[in-house]
Amino acid sequence: xxxxxxxxxxxWHRKSRLISGLMAIIFGIAxxxxxxxxxxxxxxxxxxxxxxxxxxxLVLPQGASTDDYYTADIDAPTFPENYVERIVTSDLSGxxxxxxxxxxxxxxxxxxxxxxxxxxANEITAKPLWQTSGLMGAELKASCAPSNTANQSLGYKxxxxxxxxxxxxxxxxxxxxxxxxxxxxxxxxxxxxxxxxEFNVAKVLPETGTIDDxxxxxxxxxxxxxxxxxxxxxxxxxxxxxxxxSEGLLxxxxxxxxxxxxxxxxxxxSTQLETNKMMNQISLIFLIIILLVGGISIGNYMWANVNERxxxxxxxxxxxxxxxKIYSMLLIKSVxxxxxxxxxxYIIGTFAGxxxxxxxxGIIVQPIAVLFPFSILLSIIIxxxxxLIPAYQASRIEPYSIMQES
Amino acid sequence: MYLQVxxxxxxxxxxxxxxxxxxxxxxxxxxxxRFVTITGSSGSGKSTLLFILGGLLRPxxxxxxxxxxxxxxAGDNALSAFRQKHIGYVMQSFSLxxxxxxxxxVMVPLSLLQKDKKTQMEIARExxxxxxxxDRMQHYPKELSAGQQQRVAIARALANNPSxxxxxxxxxxxxxxxxxxxxxxxxxxxxxxxxxxxxxxHSPEAAKYGNVKIHLKDGCVTKTN
Numbered sequence: 001x002x003x004x005x006x007x008x009x010x011x012w013h014r015k016s017r018l019i020s021g022l023m024a025i026i027f028g029i030a031x032x033x034x035x036x037x038x039x040x041x042x043x044x045x046x047x048x049x050x051x052x053x054x055x056x057x058l059v060l061p062q063g064a065s066t067d068d069y070y071t072a073d074i075d076a077p078t079f080p081e082n083y084v085e086r087i088v089t090s091d092l093s094g095x096x097x098x099x100x101x102x103x104x105x106x107x108x109x110x111x112x113x114x115x116x117x118x119x120x121a122n123e124i125t126a127k128p129l130w131q132t133s134g135l136m137g138a139e140l141k142a143s144c145a146p147s148n149t150a151n152q153s154l155g156y157k158x159x160x161x162x163x164x165x166x167x168x169x170x171x172x173x174x175x176x177x178x179x180x181x182x183x184x185x186x187x188x189x190x191x192x193x194x195x196x197x198e199f200n201v202a203k204v205l206p207e208t209g210t211i212d213d214x215x216x217x218x219x220x221x222x223x224x225x226x227x228x229x230x231x232x233x234x235x236x237x238x239x240x241x242x243x244x245x246s247e248g249l250l251x252x253x254x255x256x257x258x259x260x261x262x263x264x265x266x267x268x269x270s271t272q273l274e275t276n277k278m279m280n281q282i283s284l285i286f287l288i289i290i291l292l293v294g295g296i297s298i299g300n301y302m303w304a305n306v307n308e309r310x311x312x313x314x315x316x317x318x319x320x321x322x323x324x325k326i327y328s329m330l331l332i333k334s335v336x337x338x339x340x341x342x343x344x345x346y347i348i349g350t351f352a353g354x355x356x357x358x359x360x361x362g363i364i365v366q367p368i369a370v371l372f373p374f375s376i377l378l379s380i381i382i383x384x385x386x387x388l389i390p391a392y393q394a395s396r397i398e399p400y401s402i403m404q405e406s
Numbered sequence: 407m408y409l410q411v412x413x414x415x416x417x418x419x420x421x422x423x424x425x426x427x428x429x430x431x432x433x434x435x436x437x438x439x440r441f442v443t444i445t446g447s448s449g450s451g452k453s454t455l456l457f458i459l460g461g462l463l464r465p466x467x468x469x470x471x472x473x474x475x476x477x478x479x480a481g482d483n484a485l486s487a488f489r490q491k492h493i494g495y496v497m498q499s500f501s502l503x504x505x506x507x508x509x510x511x512v513m514v515p516l517s518l519l520q521k522d523k524k525t526q527m528e529i530a531r532e533x534x535x536x537x538x539x540x541d542r543m544q545h546y547p548k549e550l551s552a553g554q555q556q557r558v559a560i561a562r563a564l565a566n567n568p569s570x571x572x573x574x575x576x577x578x579x580x581x582x583x584x585x586x587x588x589x590x591x592x593x594x595x596x597x598x599x600x601x602x603x604x605x606x607x608h609s610p611e612a613a614k615y616g617n618v619k620i621h622l623k624d625g626c627v628t629k630t631n
Contacts, residue, residue, distance in 0.1 A: 013505030319515040320490020400457040
């Protein structure tokens with residue numbers, strides 16, 4: 001028999017009170033695990049949704065105006081097309097797709113339009129709004145985590161799964177935005193003349209409600225020749241994973257392309273950051289509440305336990321247990337309480353997240369293994385902190401006073 | 407000289423500000439192997455003296471020595487070690503741990519020693535057999551009679567092979583026949599095993615078992631023989 005056995009025997013003897021003492025810490029840990037589980041999967045869901053918004057990073061030459069993200073490439077200075085290669089050959093993660101562009105204002109009749117040279121596959125992948133328009137092609141490969149398969153397994157509606165790209169855009173073909181087509185009165189299969197070169201209208205794009213409705217898209221290399229600025233581009237659109245952007249993707253890109261100006265859609269990144277921040281804050285608030293409530297609850301239980309066991313502690317002292325031995329016994333007890341509180345709290349919290357996640361937040365929640373040791377550790381810390389004062393009080397019990405009382 | 411207190415006083419400070427003198431300038435020397443009885447009326451300071459002798463209570467002033475080693479200036483660890491190695495206690499209310507069996511109660515002092523569980527159990531069973539409880543080892547205190555509980559307490563007091571047993575009214579909760587059995591057992595431990603017994607008692611019958619008698623009145627020793 002040793003201290004540990006004595007503590008276990010005492011705990012077993014007072015099972016009902018043990019359960020009531022454990023309740024607060026179990027539910028406290030359960031709440032934290034439940035919130036963290038839902039928060040983790042919510043962050044992933046938000047990240048997927050934000051990534052689905054499409055291109056969110058714009059690489060521009062130094063000196064280009066960035067007053068409006070969506071028109072920044074128009075009439076901007078140019079830089080070499082091979083900058084695309086620099087990014088492609090780098091080991092940057094979180095870069096989903098690259099779309100080099102050259103945009104210039106051109107006159108067709110009396111009207112002014114924006115002619116944008118694109119490399120078709122890339123341009124399409126960076127424009128999710130077009131994806132539902134029935135363009136033909138292969139499914140895109142997305143590098144943003146989680147993968148499409150993972151997203152599907154989690155039940156996220158990931159539009160990237162439906163994205164298609166066009167195989168090619170002939171040198172004489174063009175796509176005409178919805179408003180531009182109206183102004184030019186052209187239909188699919190018609191012809192338009194730009195800068196004295198005739199283009200076939202391969203498709204009139206459906207209305208998107210964006211600046212792209214007024215653009216005419218043609219093959220990048222055709223536009224470069226037409227405008228006399230070969231091997232030059234005015235912008236590279238990039239679909240960067242929001243998580244990667246929030247983790248410093250832009251600064252890494254600036255190191256690769258130091259003589260460019262790299263900007264992003266602030267709202268998207270800030271939404272991601274705000275989401276993460278909010279989830280972390282909620283978790284932190286609950287963590288503090290649980291620390292206080294759980295600690296006080298365990299402290300209260302231990303205090304009552306010490307008062308109830310005064311005579312018993314007096315007996316231990318009488319037969320030779322030192323103050324430090326009594327203190328150790330109470331702390332061993334608090335560690336045991338914390339250990340089981342953490343295990344049960346993790347199980348209940350995980351099940352709560354799995355059951356309530358889909359109902360309340362519309363997301364599928366799975367067990368997060370890393371929260372298991374965290375739950376046990378946190379629970380033990382709360383339990384030990386809450387027990388420090390009662391354990392100290394117990395160690396100060398003088399056996400003679402208890403013996404006299406009895 | 408074995409256990410000695412010199413000019414001991416003990417004062418209790420009541421929360422209303424009054425001071426109670428439980429012991430006033432008490433000096434006692436107890437030789438090894440004696441059966442000492444401490445008698446006196448209620449509030450005379452008997453138990454206080456017993457607790458001071460056993461290292462459970464510190465005197466307000468004065469000195470206490472065990473084998474010429476000072477206990478009055480010892481720290482908690484040293485006093486705990488002293489109690490664990492040299493003293494066995496038998497209390498009026500038996501002072502058993504309610505959720506431990508008779509065997510486990512006897513093993514409690516042994517848990518402080520570096521002995522494995524098997525050895526602890528062997529010692530506990532041997533001691534319980536000695537006090538006549540070989541058939542009650544796995545019984546909890548509430549399943550035992552008062553006399554049996556006091557026997558378990560005596561077995562526990564003997565667990566660490568102490569040189570002194572301090573008994574505070576050990577027969578106070580027992581009927582006369584059971585009281586006689588317990589006193590006889592203590593006397594045997596004194597005569598056969600050479601264990602020094604210091605017993606506080608109200609009972610003149612119990613006091614007869616002692617060969618050294620200390621009488622206290624109002625915190626002072628009035629008679630020793």
